[in-house]
Amino acid sequence: MSQHVLSVKVENQSGVLARVVNLFSARGYNIDSLSVSKTEDEDISCITVVVNGDDRVIEQVKKQLNKLIDIIKVTDQPKEYSFQREIVMLKLQLTSSKRIEIFQIAQTFKASILDITQKSITLEYLGSPEQLDIFIEILRPYGIKELNRSGRISFPKD
Numbered sequence: 001m002s003q004h005v006l007s008v009k010v011e012n013q014s015g016v017l018a019r020v021v022n023l024f025s026a027r028g029y030n031i032d033s034l035s036v037s038k039t040e041d042e043d044i045s046c047i048t049v050v051v052n053g054d055d056r057v058i059e060q061v062k063k064q065l066n067k068l069i070d071i072i073k074v075t076d077q078p079k080e081y082s083f084q085r086e087i088v089m090l091k092l093q094l095t096s097s098k099r100i101e102i103f104q105i106a107q108t109f110k111a112s113i114l115d116i117t118q119k120s121i122t123l124e125y126l127g128s129p130e131q132l133d134i135f136i137e138i139l140r141p142y143g144i145k146e147l148n149r150s151g152r153i154s155f156p157k158d
Contacts, residue, residue, distance in 0.1 A: 005154045006048070006051065008047040008049060008074050009073040010047060012045040016068075020068065030051070033152045035047070048154050084129060084152055085127065085128060086132050086150050088132045089148050090148070091147075092121050094121045102139075111125040129152060132149065
């Protein structure tokens, strides 16, 4: 089983997202990541779904998605043919002895400092899913108090 990123262009109407998610749920497929946004056309939204499965399962999911009335187009977007990004925000315990190290890590990754207090620092980092994994693992020893990761977005390369 491998991870697939599906880009689903849909009519921007209420209930469409629920029907798409229900399709996955009814067939027992777990969604690893989900992101929805309007496109350049306000009448069309793009739902990006990350799901695990073999090629046969993913083809079946795509066929079933295409049967839904509000679906415009479904594409599988492998990472070698698309730009894929996520955002992570995390809050770390902040001690005076670790302050400089955390600042240096943030600077190295070009992460943004969103907030800083005497006891904590909140960072934001944008990158590929693999880059986020590395960033999080490097910061884990500093004491992650809270972490929130966005759903993945994907954009095709020319």
